[in-house]
Amino acid sequence: MSTIELEKPNTATAQVGAAMVALSDLPRRAPRVRSRQLFPSEPKGWLVATLAAGIVIALFATWQLLADADVVDTFFWSKPSMVWDSAVIAFSNGTMLGDTLFTFTSTIAGFVLGVVGGAVMGLSFWWSRLYARTSEPLLIAVEAMPKLALAPMIVLALGIGIESKIAMATALVIIIQVLNTHTAVRAVDRDLQTLLYSLGASRWQVFTKVVVPSTIPSVVASFRVSIGLALTGAIVGEYIGSQEGLGKMIQFAASSFDISLIWVGVFTLGILSFVLYLAVLLLEKVLLRAIRG
Amino acid sequence: MTITAPVPHSTQQSDLTVTNLTRIFTAPDGTETRALVDASFTAKPGEFLSIIGPSGCGKSTLFNAVAGLDQPTSGDISINGSPIVGQQGHVGYLLQKDLLLPWRSVLGNVTIGLEVSGVSKKRANEIALPMLQAYGLGEFVNHRPDQLSGGMRQRAALLRTILFNRDVILLDEPFGKLDAQTRATMQEWLLDLWDDFQKTVVFVTHDIDEAIYLSDRVIVMSPRPGRIIAELPVHLDRPRKPAVVTSARFIDLKTEILDLLATGQN
Numbered sequence: 001m002s003t004i005e006l007e008k009p010n011t012a013t014a015q016v017g018a019a020m021v022a023l024s025d026l027p028r029r030a031p032r033v034r035s036r037q038l039f040p041s042e043p044k045g046w047l048v049a050t051l052a053a054g055i056v057i058a059l060f061a062t063w064q065l066l067a068d069a070d071v072v073d074t075f076f077w078s079k080p081s082m083v084w085d086s087a088v089i090a091f092s093n094g095t096m097l098g099d100t101l102f103t104f105t106s107t108i109a110g111f112v113l114g115v116v117g118g119a120v121m122g123l124s125f126w127w128s129r130l131y132a133r134t135s136e137p138l139l140i141a142v143e144a145m146p147k148l149a150l151a152p153m154i155v156l157a158l159g160i161g162i163e164s165k166i167a168m169a170t171a172l173v174i175i176i177q178v179l180n181t182h183t184a185v186r187a188v189d190r191d192l193q194t195l196l197y198s199l200g201a202s203r204w205q206v207f208t209k210v211v212v213p214s215t216i217p218s219v220v221a222s223f224r225v226s227i228g229l230a231l232t233g234a235i236v237g238e239y240i241g242s243q244e245g246l247g248k249m250i251q252f253a254a255s256s257f258d259i260s261l262i263w264v265g266v267f268t269l270g271i272l273s274f275v276l277y278l279a280v281l282l283l284e285k286v287l288l289r290a291i292r293g
Numbered sequence: 294m295t296i297t298a299p300v301p302h303s304t305q306q307s308d309l310t311v312t313n314l315t316r317i318f319t320a321p322d323g324t325e326t327r328a329l330v331d332a333s334f335t336a337k338p339g340e341f342l343s344i345i346g347p348s349g350c351g352k353s354t355l356f357n358a359v360a361g362l363d364q365p366t367s368g369d370i371s372i373n374g375s376p377i378v379g380q381q382g383h384v385g386y387l388l389q390k391d392l393l394l395p396w397r398s399v400l401g402n403v404t405i406g407l408e409v410s411g412v413s414k415k416r417a418n419e420i421a422l423p424m425l426q427a428y429g430l431g432e433f434v435n436h437r438p439d440q441l442s443g444g445m446r447q448r449a450a451l452l453r454t455i456l457f458n459r460d461v462i463l464l465d466e467p468f469g470k471l472d473a474q475t476r477a478t479m480q481e482w483l484l485d486l487w488d489d490f491q492k493t494v495v496f497v498t499h500d501i502d503e504a505i506y507l508s509d510r511v512i513v514m515s516p517r518p519g520r521i522i523a524e525l526p527v528h529l530d531r532p533r534k535p536a537v538v539t540s541a542r543f544i545d546l547k548t549e550i551l552d553l554l555a556t557g558q559n
Contacts, residue, residue, distance in 0.1 A: 195392045198360045199457060200382020201409045209405070213396050291396050 078259040083267070086260035095249070100268055102244040103234055106162050107276065110169020111230035118174045119219050122181020126211050127203075132182065139182075143175045148236050155240040165245065169233035173226045177219070184218035185211065216291050220284045227280045231273050246272070306338035307373045307460035307493055309359070309384070314368030316354050327518035328354040332368070334512055334521060336461070336493050343496045343504035344512045345550065351519025352497045353389075356463050359495075360386040372461060382410075385462035385492075389469065391450035393438035399449050400425065400434045406457030421456055428452060428486065444475040448482065455486060461493045469499065477535065480507060484532070501550050502538055505529075511546075513553045523553050 060080045066072040067079035074082065090096040125132035151168055158164035188211050196206045238247025246265050253261035316329040329351035336342045344352055357363035359370055361381035370378050377383045385406070393402045403425065404417035425434055430448055438446055447467055454462050467483075468476045480503065487494055498504050504511050505527055513523040525546060529537055537543055 189392075191388060191390055191392055192394065194362060195386075195388060196405075196409065197381055198362055198386040198388075199406045199409045205409055209409070210394070213394070 074259075076259065078263055082260045083263040086258070087264045087267075090261060090264050096264070096268070099244055099246050099249045100272060102162065103165075103231075103238065103246040103269075104272060104276075106165035106234040106237070106245070107169055107227075107231045107272075109162075109166045110233055111173055111227055113166065114170040114173025114230060115177055115219075115223065115226055117170070118177025119181050119215075121174075122178045122185060122219075123207075123212065123215065125182050126185045126188075126207060136182070139175060139178055143179060147171050147175075147233075151236050151240045155237060160241040160243060162244075164240075165234045165237035165242065168237035169230040172229040172233035176229065177222055177226060180222040181215060181219050184215040187218075188214040213291050217288065220287050223280045223284055224277065227276050228273065231269070231276065235269070306491055308338050309336040309461045309493060309495065310369075310371050310374075311335070311355070311359065312369040312371075314355065314358060314370065315366045316351070316358060316363070317366045329358075329365075330518045330520045332514075332519070332521050334524065336495050338460075338493055339491045340510065341487060341494045341496065341508045342510050342512065343498060343508040344514060345498060345501060345504045345554075346514030346519065347516045347554065348499075349517045349519070350514040351517070352514065353465060354519065356386065356465050356495075356497065359463060360384055362386075383459060383461070385454040385457040385459045387450055387454045387462070387464045387467050389465050391438075391446045393446060393449055393453075395438055398435045398437060399430055399441070402438065402449055403430075403453045403456050406453060410457075417456075421452075424452060424456065429482070442475075443471050444479055447471065447479060451483065451486065455490060455492070461495070464494065464496045466497055466499065468503070476503075483507070501547055501554075505543060505546050505550075506533060506535075506538060511550065513550055523550075525549065 063072065063077075064080045067074050067077070072079070125135065147168075150171065154167050154171070155164045158167055192210050192214070193206050196210055201209070234245070235247040238245035239251055242248040246269050250262055250265035250269075253259075253265060312333050314329060314332045315327075318326045318328055320326070332351070332355060334342075344355070346352055354363065358365045358378070361377060361379055361383065364379050368378075369376055372383055393399075394405070397405070400418060400421060404412075404414070404421045407417040407420070408414065422434065425431055428448065430445065430452065433441060433445060433449075438449070441449065451464075451467065454464070468479050471479060484507065496504070496507060508527050511525045511527060512521055513525070514520065515522045527546065529540070529542060
């Protein structure tokens with residue numbers, strides 16, 4: 001039997017044979033010798049912090065030196081020593097702390113309203129596909145529209161008090177939060193919902209025991225983007241018209257050509273947004289532990 | 294106000310009767326798929342009944358209908374004579390995946406059936422904790438599902454089904470994804486559990502050995518359109534030893550089922 005097999009011309013075997021010969025003729029790359037590990041190890045925390053601080057100090061030092069050497073025009077760009085003097089005056093004469101608190105308050109209020117409102121609305125889409133499908137194009141249209149363009153109208157309608165700033169912050173946060181929550185709602189595992197239904201659960205029970213806990217991680221993940229948006233909304237509201245706030249203060253400094261004071265406002269805003277970001281990270285941890293614990 | 298359970302609680306055992314059950318799925322373009330045709334069987338109180346058949350024989354369709362998750366095209370399903378078509382919560386149903394909620398502890402997962410039925414968390418935990426201890430999950434009470442091995446996850450899912458406290462439970466290939474050794478351990482574990490609780494069990498599997506080893510009776514189904522082609526009693530004494538798989542009776546039954554499945558394919 002085997003002899004018969006051998007005598008039959010087998011094209012497949014002939015082709016494979018040719019390929020094997022071709023493969024054996026190919027040159028092989030010399031083995032690579034590696035002295036370092038394949039994936040770089042994580043750097044030490046103190047080293048990262050020192051380097052980051054070093055870069056900031058170097059930037060300010062360069063700025064100061066260039067300004068002292070008259071390379072940088074302090075009339076337009078000011079310099080760190082002048083900014084520091086302005087900061088000491090601004091914080092000691094009183095309005096600065098009030099302005100920071102005002103911006104902080106409107107940002108937090110707008111963030112909370114936007115996040116809660118957005119999450120509630122996004123979650124509500126679970127209840128009806130018709131409602132969700134109808135709302136979706138409208139939401140995307142609103143999202144695509146630059147909401148900052150609404151600022152003058154909002155300030156006219158709600159006045160120059162804190163309400164218009166909160167409204168601006170909320171407007172920026174809420175839509176993105178709705179869309180993110182809706183995406184998360186649609187991704188909720190259908191089998192987990194089926195399991196609950198098989199246990200005789202009501203729709204409300206499926207909603208509270210499966211849908212809400214499933215979406216919390218992505219709702220919380222969009223907090224980081226939302227806090228920045230809330231701050232932007234609050235500042236723009238203050239630019240349009242306000243009695244208080246860091247935005248108003250920067251506007252005022254610009255109109256009186258006080259460049260150092262503008263820098264004081266900008267750096268305070270930077271520190272404020274950094275603090276808010278850290279606070280949101282903490283909130284994230286607390287919320288995630290609450291559903292997992 | 295007292296909370297009434299959605300299903301009258303009964304301590305006696307129950308039978309499950311399926312009569313002429315047919316499910317035809319109609320696609321939007323009008324083509325019909327006959328997933329299950331004229332299936333009839335009865336699971337006697339406290340019986341361990343296995344259903345075996347190739348992929349696409351309508352086993353999952355059958356289970357979804359019995360669990361009330363899907364409306365059959367025609368036919369009746371009843372427990373102790375009362376119809377349950379289209380009603381959820383009459384049977385404990387373990388779907389193919391373990392479906393443990395990843396954010397809940399093992400304890401939180403196994404008590405969810407009681408929780409949905411309106412039992413207080415405290416009471417549910419009082420009932421569940423000794424059971425978790427007794428059935429090998431004692432040290433994992435506060436673990437999350439992702440910290441458990443496949444076998445332990447499946448134990449938790451099975452205990453969740455038992456703790457739902459219904460007389461009839463449906464198990465859809467519960468050990469399908471486990472390795473051979475874990476599967477053997479789990480089979481013994483399931484038999485212990487069944488012995489203790491005297492539930493009426495309907496068990497779907499692809500594994501002929503598993504079906505014979507565990508069951509009082511085996512139902513064989515044909516591929517699409519799914520229909521029942523045989524009902525074979527398993528005359529093997531209990532408790533069964535793992536070596537029973539080499540006995541003549543076991544082999545004869547296995548041969549018969551293999552033949553039925555082979556002819557059913559045509």
